[in-house]
Amino acid sequence: MKKILKSTLAIVAVFAVFTSCNNADKSSNSGALSSNNAEKVYIAPGEHDSHYAFISGGYSGNLTVYGLPSGRMFKEIPVFSQFPTNGYGYSEETKPMLETSYGFVPWDDSHHPDISQTKGKLDGRWVFINGNNTPRIARISLTTFETEEIIEVPNSAGNHSSSFITENTEYVVAGTRFSVPVPQKDISIKDYKGNFKGALSFISVDPEHGHMDIKFQVLMPGFNYDLSHPGRGKSHGWFFFTTYNTEEANSLLEVNASQNDKDFIAAINWKKIEEYVNNGGGTMMPTEYAHNVYDDDTHTATSTMKKEVRVVNPTEVPGAVYLIPTPKSPHGCDVDPSGEYIVGNGKLSANLTVHSFTKMLDAIKNEKFAGEAYDIPILNFEDVLAGSVEQPGLGPLHTEFDGKGNAYTTFFISSEVVKWKLGTWEVIDRKPTYYSVGHLTIPGGNSAEPFGKYMFAMNKITKDRYLPTGPEMEHSAQLYDISGDKMELLLDFPTHGEPHYAAAIPAEIVKNNSRKIFKLSENEHPKKALSDADTKIVRDGKNVHVYMTMIRSHFSPDNIEGVKVGDKVFFHITNLEQDFDVPHGFAMIGARNAELLIAPGQTRTLTWEPQKVGVWPFYCTDFCSALHQEMQGYVRVSPANSDIELSWSLGE
């Protein structure tokens, strides 16, 4: 199989050479191979890409920013992980971002970014992303491209069916993959069935500042809640979650959770529950979860431990929760732009199942139920079914939409993307992926208005696509042109970590909002120094606070004496630059945390605990001017019992 593949590739390569040579005298529409794919992804030096892609960093815990169609990576935004590159999670200002009820958790497994929406359309204000391991949802600003907020999700474990946004960003929704005892308690794992719960969390988003607050959690039966998407348009107000392990197995799930012919898609009428909660419904349950908020003016994050959360039992709110039988261990749960079709990507199923929202409402209205699970009504599969795509491929995982009536589904086992038509369920095109595709992304592909020009597949296996780099390789993404009837593979590009999902958006919605500097006049950091006159060093017992400034190309002060072994030195450093793209770095010899990268107008604090007597240098790590190498200073460290007074200077 692989040999055939390779020789096919060779032929394609030969064709490509031919076509590029003959390009000038051939018409561009004489077939896929004759068009110049290189031209379609080539962004000339200095030119900009047409789209941003925010690609999950997977087990890096971060979010990466790419350009489309070039596939160039512009930035890695630290989210759930410490990031020595700029000191995120190491500096005093950013350490609170990684606080949780488990203590300081400096890593995670980030999965599904989603961009904020207004009236079902991407508005480009924020990206949300979930930490899968220690359940958290982060909000990243698309003006500063920094993580502004992280909220922990209590009663959750394996925060996987997250972080998806309702059509006006009313909620970012987080579901638990692993059900657990709620509240946690010391019981036998064998008592799983009937005792474990799956919490589906509806986190409200403040429309102005984006601040998140857990409005309520629905405590569902102990299934695994795999993925989810909001209703939109006519189905706005509902949320849909795929489930697997409706068997409620607690061991060898590979076999034991694949017994049922059908699992469920849980349909949640969140508007109804919201109304119930607004009228005082639900129960405040004692728990603990961290809420971490970063403030752009103080340049500082604060962490608050919350002590209770509102929980709702689905049976408390009649008419709010239904189960739709869906073959078989469905993974992706995707809603088309109109809100009518809910695609259950049954990963062990031969066919792709599509449910109808209208039919679901009819069945509910007529109270035609097949039974109940834990008192939650189960609808009849046939009553809700809109149609099936017959045997489109093996192992369907995820579906996105182009806004022109087509859907695109990834097939992991058969390693392909299949394009099919909504309503007729006919397969229109299929293209191989290299190899074993997971998610795919169309800009706005899970909103009311997709931008159906590009689609990229994010593959789980790279193998021979790039020069080998030892046993461990970055995953590969593949960009397709989907503007025509047939998909056309344009480009391979490597991604960082494991990019489970990505959210993409036309650049013009975002780029003009991107901030260039932080204004010194708006800096409210309590330990800022805005000019030479503000620089000072203050001793408070063993703590030594250095109020320092930096500008091309010196630190003020740059000579410091009177520090002693056993002291804890806090360098509070303000970058006085007010020009775009002039960050400065700060690196202290032997610092056991990280360096700092400080943006213009920003204040950051690095803590240093000197171990040894001597004179120790610090310097700027980010090449800032012709005199960058001169941007340095010294700290004299005296013995613990020394009586040398603190002193500091610059240029004396």
Add this chain to the structure above:
Amino acid sequence: MIAIATMLSCGGNDKKKEETGYGKKAPAKVEKKVAASQRIELTNKGVGPITSITLGAEIDQDMAEHGKDVYAKMCTACHKADKKFIGPAPTGILERRTPEWVMNMILNPEQMVKEDPLAKDLLMEFNGAPMANQHLTEEEARAVLEYFRTLK
């Protein structure tokens, strides 16, 4: 392949040009005797948004006060009023420079050090330490200029 070859050869040409340009520059620099900071250029208006400024007969004290405040916040990391620091001292600056040049240097330093011969020489005299663009508004730069008038 052809495209790549073309790009490579273009790159080669650029490099050559740069080298000759660099070579030519060197002797010109030797000829100048007066340090750029001491040179008197009372007609050069520099390059930038400011083409004409009329100074009042009297110093506007309110404006100067405001300028002093802006200067203290945005400029003192590199400039001291009466002595050379990272950059030159502004005392007496209007005896050597036009008001327009001063404001253009504040508002448009990147282009000034590329295109204005005097600003270029100053950059070299001050060891290549760039004048940072602190993004003052025109109104703030004008106030700083008024403050400079008080420094004698």
